[in-house]
Amino acid sequence: QVQLQESGPGLVKPSQTLSLTCTVSGGSISSGSYYWSWIRQPAGKGLEWIGRIYTSGSTNYNPSLKSRVTISVDTSKNQFSLKLSSVTAADTAVYYCARTLGWFDPWGQGTLVTVSS
């Protein structure tokens, strides 16, 4: 079955750019009518959808983050990526990637990104 795994730096300095990659295994990222999303969760808090991408490259972003977010896809590597610029401490969270059909399933295990100098 399809599995997702996030990777990237666990520590990012304020004002810098957070970069994460999600690797999809067990199936092609291009198969099916799926979008691929990033979602984050600050410690002890709820879930916030960041944005999604289709394998054509079409994207949708949360308006609250849109000015700072870029999601891209590399179908040759079966990966999609997140870039979040000008980060602050408020961007500290566990970041999840997930396959999307409206609902999210499956999810990656998540990766903690801390914004600190």
Add this chain to the structure above:
Amino acid sequence: DIVMTQSPDSLAVSLGERATINCKSSQSVLYSSNNKNYLAWYQQKPGQPPKLLIYWASTRESGVPDRFSGSGSGTDFTLTISSLQAEDVAVYYCQQYYSTLLYTFGQGTKLEIK
């Protein structure tokens, strides 16, 4: 934005008893052209990602025990656990996908054993 509001924020239920979690959307998530409610439910245990339980408001994901059920339509939805088991202790979230420009989640309901 479609705001999702869950109630209660926390809930303690005895083993074997029924647990009920409510979710209300600020606008209808029922799409009239296909008569489907664009609502999902998730279970999240500590240190784990959320797990999909229910989509289309009432369709149980494969492998999810049948003690979990979803109901409701329009703006008011319910997740019911018919007979609480110890392994059901978790935080539960609802999510709307009616607005494809902005998916939103409820704030979560923490379910504990009484």
